[in-house]
Amino acid sequence: MNALAGTGQLLKLGLRRSRIMLAAWVYALVAYAASTAYGFKSLYDSAESLRNFTSGINGNGATVAMYGRILVPDSIGGITAWRLAALGGVMVGVMSVLLVVRHTRGDEEAGRLELVGAGVVGRRAPLTAGLLVGVVANLALALVTAVALIACGLPAAGSVAVGLAWTIPGLFFTAVAGVTAQLAETAQAARGIALAVVGVAFLLRAVGDAARVSWLVWISPIGWSQRVRAFGGERWWLIALGVVVAVAAVAVAYALVERRDLGAGLLPVRPGPAEAAPSLRSPLALAWRLQRGALLAWLAGFAVYGAAIGAILKGIGDLVKDSSGTRDLLAKLGGQRGLEDSYIGTVMGILGLIAAVYAVIAVLRLRTEETAQRLEPLLATRVRRVRWSAGHLLFAAAGPAVLLGVAGAAAGVAHGLRTHDLGTQVPRMFEAAIVQTPAAWVTAAIALLIFGVVPRFTPAAWGVLAVFLLLGQMGPVLKLSQAVMDVSPFTHVPKLPGADLTVTPLAALTAVAVAVAAAGLVGFRRRDIG
Amino acid sequence: MIDAISVSGLVKTFGRTRALDGLDLTVRSGEVHGFLGPNGAGKSTTIRVLLGLLRADAGTARLLDGDPWRDVTALHRRLAYVPGDVVLWPNLTGGEVIDLLGRLRGGHDPKRKAELLERFELDPKKKGRAYSKGNRQKVALVAAFASDVELLILDEPTSGLDPLMEEVFQRCVEEERERGRTVLLSSHILSEVEALCDRVSIIRKGRTVETGTLADLRHLTRTSITAELVSPPDGLTTLPGVHDPDVQGTRVKLEVDTDKLDEVLKHLTRAGVRTLTSTPPTLEELFLRHYEDEAPAGMAR
Numbered sequence: 001m002n003a004l005a006g007t008g009q010l011l012k013l014g015l016r017r018s019r020i021m022l023a024a025w026v027y028a029l030v031a032y033a034a035s036t037a038y039g040f041k042s043l044y045d046s047a048e049s050l051r052n053f054t055s056g057i058n059g060n061g062a063t064v065a066m067y068g069r070i071l072v073p074d075s076i077g078g079i080t081a082w083r084l085a086a087l088g089g090v091m092v093g094v095m096s097v098l099l100v101v102r103h104t105r106g107d108e109e110a111g112r113l114e115l116v117g118a119g120v121v122g123r124r125a126p127l128t129a130g131l132l133v134g135v136v137a138n139l140a141l142a143l144v145t146a147v148a149l150i151a152c153g154l155p156a157a158g159s160v161a162v163g164l165a166w167t168i169p170g171l172f173f174t175a176v177a178g179v180t181a182q183l184a185e186t187a188q189a190a191r192g193i194a195l196a197v198v199g200v201a202f203l204l205r206a207v208g209d210a211a212r213v214s215w216l217v218w219i220s221p222i223g224w225s226q227r228v229r230a231f232g233g234e235r236w237w238l239i240a241l242g243v244v245v246a247v248a249a250v251a252v253a254y255a256l257v258e259r260r261d262l263g264a265g266l267l268p269v270r271p272g273p274a275e276a277a278p279s280l281r282s283p284l285a286l287a288w289r290l291q292r293g294a295l296l297a298w299l300a301g302f303a304v305y306g307a308a309i310g311a312i313l314k315g316i317g318d319l320v321k322d323s324s325g326t327r328d329l330l331a332k333l334g335g336q337r338g339l340e341d342s343y344i345g346t347v348m349g350i351l352g353l354i355a356a357v358y359a360v361i362a363v364l365r366l367r368t369e370e371t372a373q374r375l376e377p378l379l380a381t382r383v384r385r386v387r388w389s390a391g392h393l394l395f396a397a398a399g400p401a402v403l404l405g406v407a408g409a410a411a412g413v414a415h416g417l418r419t420h421d422l423g424t425q426v427p428r429m430f431e432a433a434i435v436q437t438p439a440a441w442v443t444a445a446i447a448l449l450i451f452g453v454v455p456r457f458t459p460a461a462w463g464v465l466a467v468f469l470l471l472g473q474m475g476p477v478l479k480l481s482q483a484v485m486d487v488s489p490f491t492h493v494p495k496l497p498g499a500d501l502t503v504t505p506l507a508a509l510t511a512v513a514v515a516v517a518a519a520g521l522v523g524f525r526r527r528d529i530g
Numbered sequence: 531m532i533d534a535i536s537v538s539g540l541v542k543t544f545g546r547t548r549a550l551d552g553l554d555l556t557v558r559s560g561e562v563h564g565f566l567g568p569n570g571a572g573k574s575t576t577i578r579v580l581l582g583l584l585r586a587d588a589g590t591a592r593l594l595d596g597d598p599w600r601d602v603t604a605l606h607r608r609l610a611y612v613p614g615d616v617v618l619w620p621n622l623t624g625g626e627v628i629d630l631l632g633r634l635r636g637g638h639d640p641k642r643k644a645e646l647l648e649r650f651e652l653d654p655k656k657k658g659r660a661y662s663k664g665n666r667q668k669v670a671l672v673a674a675f676a677s678d679v680e681l682l683i684l685d686e687p688t689s690g691l692d693p694l695m696e697e698v699f700q701r702c703v704e705e706e707r708e709r710g711r712t713v714l715l716s717s718h719i720l721s722e723v724e725a726l727c728d729r730v731s732i733i734r735k736g737r738t739v740e741t742g743t744l745a746d747l748r749h750l751t752r753t754s755i756t757a758e759l760v761s762p763p764d765g766l767t768t769l770p771g772v773h774d775p776d777v778q779g780t781r782v783k784l785e786v787d788t789d790k791l792d793e794v795l796k797h798l799t800r801a802g803v804r805t806l807t808s809t810p811p812t813l814e815e816l817f818l819r820h821y822e823d824e825a826p827a828g829m830a831r
Contacts, residue, residue: 109659186620186659271655272622276629286630290619373617377670380581380611380683381634382603529583 006121010129011136014103018133021102025095026141032088033145033162037080037152050074063312065210068223072232077158080149081230084162086205089222092141092166093173093198096134097191100177104130106187108262127178127257131250134174138167158231161239165228168242172221173198175249182256185265221245283383287391291362295395298358298403302351306407309347310414310429313340341498344411344432351407352436352490353469355400359444360461362396367451367458375529385525393448393517400440408433432496438509439489443468445516452523532595534559534681534712535580539589542575542736549575551736552589557714557729559680562707564727565716566817572736573716574614577685580714581611594681607636610674614686614716616666618658624669625654631673643676649698663690675702682706682713688722700725720817732817740816751816752785754809755794760802769794780804 015022044050054073057063067086072078104127107113113126142163149159177194184190205223208216217223221242228238260266279285366389369375378388411433412426419425447461468488475485485491489512492505535557542550550572557563567573578584579591582598582605591598596605618627625647632638647654652668661669667690674682688696696719703726706713717723723730724744731741740747752773759780766782767775771790776783786794798806 188620271653272626272657274623274625274654276626276633280626280630281633283634286619289622293621373613373615374619376578376581376583376613377611377616377631378634379583379602380606380609381631382606382636383634384602526585528585530578 003122003124004128005125007125007128007132010103010121010125011132014129014133015136018099018102022099022133022137022140025099025137026144029088029091029095029141029166030144030148032091033080033084034148034152036083037076037149037154040076040079040083041152044076044079047074050076050079054079060312065206066308066312068205068209068217068226071226071229075231077149077154077162077231080154081158081162081165081228082226085165085226085228086202086222088166089169089225090198090202092138092170093201093222094195095137095141096170096174097177097194097198099137100130100134100174101181101187101191101194102130103133104178105181105184105190108181109185109187113262124254124257127181127253130181131174131178131253134177135171138170138174141170142167155231157234161228161230161234161236164236164239165225165230168225168228168239169198169201169221171242171246172249175246175253178250178253179256182253182260183266185267189265189267283378283388283391284394285391286378287365287395291365291392291395294361295399295402298399299406302355302403302407303410305351306410306429306433307414309344309407310411310416310425311418313343313411313415314418338498342495344429345495345498348404348408348432348436348496349472349490349493351404351433352439352493353465353472355403355436356440356443356465356468358403359396359400359440360447360465362392362399363444363447363451364458364461365392365395366448367455370455370529373530379529385529386521389521389524396444396448397441400444401434401437404433404436404440405430428497431501435493435496435501435506436490438506438513439493441513442489442509442516445513445520448517448520449523450520452520452527455527532559533557533592535563535591535593535714537576537580537589537591540576540579540586540591541588542572542579542584542586549736550579550586550589553733553736554738554741555731555733556741557712559712560707560710561728562703562713562715562726564723564730565714565733566718566720566723566730567716567733568718571733573733574685575736576733577611577683577714577716580683581606608679609681609683610635610677610679611683612667612670612674612685612687614689616663616670618661618666618669620657620659622658623655624652624658624661624665627658627669628654628673628676631670632677635677635679637678638673638676639678643672646672646675646702649702650695664692664695667691668695671699671702675706680711682711684713685716686718687715688717688719696722747816748788748810751788751819753788753791754785755782755798756807757782757798758804758806759798760804763798763801766794766797769797 044053050073054070057067058069058073067083070079070082072081107126107130142160144163145166146156146160146163149162150156173194176197177190180190180193180197181187184193201220201222204216204220205226208214208218208220208223217227224238224242228235256266280289369392375388379385408430409426412429413422415429416422416425443461443465446464447458450461450464451458468490471480471485471488472490475488475491489509492509494500494502494505533556535555537553537555540550540553540555541548553572553576555565555576565573565576575584579586580593580598582602585599593605594608598605618624622630628643629638632643650668650672652665652672656665658666667687671687674684688699691699700722703713703715707728713726715723715727727744729741729743730747732739759782762780763777763782766772766777766784769790770793771787772794773785773787774783782798784794
C-alpha cells in the first residue's frame with residue numbers, strides 16, 4: 001500500500017478539527033504584528049526619536065536579551081521586524097508544536113488514529129497530515145502578516161520578509177514536533193519535549209545576543225528569523241535555508257515512524273510505584289499529585305517574568321535620560337519615579353490577569369475530572385463533593401497568591417540588586433504584585449459558580465476573563481464610563497506602588513469571591529454529576 | 531432480612547429524555563442480582579441514583595437502609611463500585627489508584643489486594659495511560675474486591691476482559707457471595723448472568739419488565755425440540771403451547787412453552803421416538819423476546 005494513502009483526507013479532517021484554534025492563533029499573531037507596527041508608527045514619527053529609541057534599546061542588556069539587537073535602526077519597519085522576531089518566533093513555535101502534536105501523537109494516544117488506521121491510510125499518512133497542518137498554519141500566518149503590515153503602510157518587500165521570517169522557527173518546530181511525536185508515547189510528553197526545544201532556542205539567542213556571542217544566535221532558528229534583516233537588505237537565502245533544515249528534521253521523523261508500532265513511542269515509559277505513598281490518602285493529596293507539575297511550571301514562569309520586569313526597570317530610566325523631548329513629558333507625569341510607578345502598576349496588572357488565568361485553569365480542572373468520568377469512582381467512596389472540590393480549589397485560592405508573591409519578590413530582588421536597594425525594592429514590588437490576588441480570586445469564583453450551577457457552560461469562564469481583560473485594556477481607549485469599568489474586579493485593585501495601599505477594595509473583592517464561590521459550591525452539592 | 535436495595539417507581543428525566551420511567555428494583559441481602567437491559571435502558575442511570583450522583587425526580591430509592599442522596603458518607607463506607615468505563619489518571623500507576631480508592635473508602639486488606647493482583651495478572655506499576663481497557667477494568671475490580679464492604683455495585687465490569695479473566699471474575703463474585711455479600715451486577719453478557727446470578731431484573735426503556743429467579747423466568751421461555759419419530763405425529767401442531775411446528779414426515783421441529791413440555795413429550799412418545807434433541811431455554815432467548823420489537827431500531831444504528 002502507498003505509505004501516503006489517505007493523507008489528503010486526514011489533512012482535511014485535521015484542518016476542520018483545528019479550524020478555530022488555527023484561526024485564533026493566526027488572528028492573535030497578526031494582531032500582535034499589526035499593533036506593533038501601528039504603535040511604533042505613532043510613537044516615533046521623527047528620525048531623531050527613532051535614533052534615540054534604537055540607541056536606548058541596543059544599550060540595554062535586559063532588552064537585548066529579551067528582543068535582541070535592533071539590526072535595521074533607521075525605519076519603522078526595521079524596529080517592527082526587530083520587535084516581532086524573538087517573542088513572535090517563540091509564539092509561532094508554540095503554535096506549531098501544539099498543532100502538530102495534537103494531530104499526530106494526540107490522536108494516536110486517544111485511539112482515534114487506530115480507528116482511522118484501519119481504513120485506507122498509509123503508514124506515513126498521519127504524520128504527513130499532521131505536519132501539513134503545521135505548514136498550512138505557518139504559510140497562512142506569513143501571508144496574512146505580510147498583508148497586514150503592508151496595510152499599515154510598511155514597504156511590501158520587508159513586510160513579506162517579516163511574514164516569512166516567522167516561518168523559519170515555525171517550520172522548524174513543526175518538524176521538531178513531528179520528531180518528538182514519534183519519540184514520546186504520550187501527547188503530553190511530546191509537547192513537553194518540543195516546547196523545551198523552543199525554550200532552548202530562545203535562550204541560546206537571548207544569551208548570544210546579550211553576551212555578543214554570535215554563534216549561539218546562529219544555532220537558534222529564532223536567531224535566524226531576526227537576522228533576515230527585513231526592511232534593510234533582506235537575506236532571503238536564510239528563509240530558504242530554514243526550509244532546508246526543516247525538511248531534514250522531517251526526514252528524521254519519517255525514519256522514526258518506520259521504526260515503531262502504532263501507539264508505541266521510542267522513549268521507554270518508566271514504570272511507577274506499585275503502591276501509593278502513605279500520604280496519598282485524601283482528595284487534597286490527589287489534587288496535589290494532579291496539579292503540582294503545572295503549578296511548579298507556572299511558578300518558574302512567574303519568577304522569570306518577575307525577574308525580567310525588575311531587570312528592565314532601571315533601563316527605563318536610562319532610556320529617558322537620553323531623550324530630551326520625552327524628559328519634559330515625563331516631568332509632567334511625575335518624573336522618573338512616576339514613570340517607574342506607572343510601568344510597575346501596568347505590568348503587575350497584566351500579571352494579575354495571568355494569575356487569574358492560572359486560577360481559572362485550576363477551577364476548570366473540576367469540570368475536566370467530572371467529564372472524564374474520573375470523579376464518579378471517587379464520589380462512590382466516602383468522599384463528599386465539597387471535600388473533593390476543596391482539594392482543587394485550594395490551588396485556585398493559594399496559587400494566584402503564591403505566583404504573584406514570587407513574581408513580585410523576583411522583580412524586587414532583580415531591581416534591588418541593580419539599584420543596591422533590596423530593602424526598599426523587595427517589599428515595594430511584592431506589595432504591587434500581591435494586591436492583584438483578590439481580583440484573580442473573584443474571576444476563579446465566577447468560574448466555580450458557572451461550574452456549580454450550569455456545568456455545561458463551564459468554558460464560559462474564559463469569556464468572563466476575556467471581558468475583564470478587554471475592559472482593562474480597551475476601557476481607557478474607548479473612554480468607557482466608570483460604571484462599566486467597575487464590572488471588572490481588576491479595576492478596583494489599587495495601582496501600587498504609585499497609589500496608596502487601601503484595604504477596603506481588597507477586602508470587598510475577597511468577600512465577593514468568597515460569597516460567589518460559596519454559591520457555586522451550594523449549586524454543585526445539589527446538582528447531578530456527569 | 532432487609533433488602534440491600536429497594537427502588538420503586540424511580541423517575542429521572544434529562545431534558546426531554548425520560549431515562550427512568552417508574553423503575554422498580556429489589557436486591558435482597560446476600561444475593562447476586564443480575565441487572566439486564568440493552569444499551570440506554572437506564573442501568574447506569576439507576577446505579578448513579580443509587581450512588582447519590584444523580585437526584586431522582588420521583589419514586590423512592592433505599593440503599594442499605596439509607597437514603598442514597600442524603601446519607602452518602604455512611605453508605606459509601608459500606609459499598610464498592612466499579613464503573614463500566616474505567617478512566618484512570620494518566621500519571622498515577624494502577625497500584626496507586628487501587629490504594630487511593632481503598633483508603634478513601636475506609637481501608638482495604640493489603641494481603642487480599644496482593645492476591646487479587648496475582649489472580650487478575652495485573653501489573654500495578656504501569657501508569658494509568660498505559661493500560662488497555664481490560665486492564666483499567668481490572669484496576670477498578672481489584673480495588674472493589676479488596677475492600678471489606680457489604681455491597682458491590684458492578685456496572686458492566688467485564689466488557690473488556692478476555693475469557694480467562696472473565697472466569698477469574700466469576701470466581702471472585704462467587705467468593706463474595708459465599709462471604710454473604712450482596713452484588714448488583716449490571717451486564718449484557720447473558721452467560722455471565724446465568725452463571726452467577728440468583729435473581730435477575732430485566733429493564734427496558736427505564737422500566738422493569740421482568741424480575742425473578744432464573745427458574746421463575748425460564749417458565750416464561752420456550753424449549754426447542756428436534757425429534758425423529760417412528761410414525762408421523764398426530765395432532766401435534768394443535769397442542770396448546772406449541773409454536774412454529776415444522777413437521778416433515780417423521781421429522782419434527784418445534785418450540786414449546788416450558789410449562790407445557792410434559793404433555794408435548796408424552797404426545798411424541800406415543801408416536802415412538804428414535805432421536806431427540808432438546809435445547810433448554812436460555813436467558814438470551816428471553817432477552818431477545820423482550821427486545822424483539824426494538825431490533826430494527828438497533829440494526830439501523
